[in-house]
Amino acid sequence: MYAWPASEVPALPGSGRDLRIHDTATAGRVTLAPGPVARIYVCGITPYDATHMGHAATYNAFDLVQRVWLDTKRQVHYVQNVTDVDDPLLERAVATGVDWAALAERETALFREDMTALRMLPPQQYIGAVEAIPGIVPLVERLRDAGAAYELGRDVYFSVDSDPAFGGVSNLDAEAMRILSAERGGDPDRPGKKNPLDPMLWMAAREGEPSWDGASLGQGRPGWHIECVAIALDHLGMGFDVQGGGSDLAFPHHEMGASHAQALTGEHPFAKTYVHAGMVGLNGEKMSKSKGNLVFVSTTRRNGVDPAAIRLALLANHYRADWEWTDTVLDEAVARLARWRAAVSRPDGLPAEALLEEIREALADDLDSPKALAAVDRWALAQTSGDGTDEGAPGLASRAVDALLGVAL
Ligand code: 5CA
Ligand code: ZN
Secondary structure, eight states: OOOOOOOOOOOSOOOOOEEEEETTTTTEEEOOOOOEEEEEEEEOOOOOOOOBBBHHHHHHHHHHHHHHHHHTEEEEEEEEEOOOOSSSHHHHHHTTTHHHHHHHHHHHHHHHHHHTTTTTOOOOOEEEEHHHHHHHHHHHHHHHTTTTTEEETTEEOGGGGGGGTTTTTOOOHHHHHHHHHHHTTTTTTHHHHHSSSSSEEEOOOTTOOBBOOOOOGGGOOOHHHHHHHHHHHTTTTEEEEEEEEEEEGGGHHHHHHHHHHHHHHHOSOSSEEEEEEEEEETTEEEOOOTTTTTBBHHHHHHTTOOOOHHHHHHHTOTSSSSEEEEEEEHHHHHHHHHHHHHHHHOOOOOOOOOHHHHHHHHHHHHOHHHHHHHHHHHHHHHTTOOOOOBBTHHHHHHHHHHHHHOOOO
C-alpha cells in the first residue's frame, strides 16, 4: 500500500543525543545504539473505525523516536502494517452492513489524512495484512514442518513451548497471560490445544468470511501475530532496533510475534528493544473502538482545531503514562500553540541554542516531551520581555520545534 506524504524535517545545527528509553523486555532503561540506518517496526491500526486520540498518542511516541534518531544524523527504516483483515473488522462490517474491504479502505484513507495532518513521519513500507498473505503462508508451513505449529481441526496453532525464550517480552506470570490472552483475541479455553496460550497462525475458511489460498494449509486467513512477523522479517530482518505499540500489545501480540520469529529463525531477539506507550482514556476508561468512548482526530480537525494543537496536546503527556483526554488538555494546547506562534513571529529574540539543547536532552531522556514543552514555554515567555536581539533566534526555535517535536509554528 502507499503510506502518506512526508513533511520536511528541518536540519538543525550540531547533533542530537543517543536515546535512552524504557525497554519492556528488560523492564529497565536502555541506550539505543542503532547502526547508520535505525530499524523500527510500529504496529499499525485495525481499520474498522477512525483514528482516536489514543492511537495518535502512540504514533506520536514512535514519531519522536525517529526524530531523535534523525537528529543524530542516522537514517531511519520504518515499517508499519495495517491489519486489514481480522475478527473485529469483519464483525464491524457485518454489524453495519458494509463490505469489509471497503470499510478497511475507507478507514485507512482517513488514517493517512490524520497522520499527514499531525505531521507524523510516514513508514517506507506500509503493508496490509491481505497483501502480506503470500509471504505469511510459507512461514506458517515452515513452523508446522519444524514441529513448532500443529493443526487443530483445520486451523493451525503456534506452540509457545517451541520457543525457549517465550515470556521474555512481557515477563508476565501464567495466570496473567491466560487472562490477557482471553481478553485480547486469544482462545485459551478451546479444547485440544497443547498450551492454552497457543495462538492461531492460520484460520481455516469460515462460512461467509473472506479467505485466501493457503497452499498446503488450505483456504483460510492469517492469525494476527504472524502478520506483523512476516512483514517485519521481510523488510527489516531479525534483530531490528525497536518494535513499538501501545502497552496493550506487549502481551500477547509482541510476545507471540517474538516467539514466532525466534522459532522460525533460531535467532534471538526478534526486536532488540520493545517500547510501549501508555493508554489514553476518556471518562475513566481506556479509549477503545470496542467500547466506543472515542475522541477522533478527524472529528476534532473538522471542528476547526489546528492539528498542531492536537499534537501539542499529545506531547503534553509523557508517552509511558496512562492519561485522560479532556477538553482542558486540548484548550491548554490551543493556548500554548498561540503563545509559541506569537513568540516566533517576533523579528528577533533571545538566543535559542540553549533551548535546542534542552529539547534534545529532554527527548533523549526516555522521550520526556512534557519537559521539552516546558523548555519552549520558558523561551516563549522570555520573548515577551522583548529584550532579545538575536535575529536568528525565532527561526532556530521554530526549526527545533518542527524537527524534534513535529509541530509547525
Ligand atoms: N492492528 C493492531 C496492531 S498490529 C492494533 O492493535 N490495531 S489498533 O487499531 O487496535 O491499535 C493501533 C495502535 O494504537 C496500537 O499500538 C495500540 O496499542 C494503540 N492504541 C489503541 N488504543 C489506545 C489507547 N486508548 N491509548 C493509546 N494507544 C492505543
Ligand atoms: Zn502488530
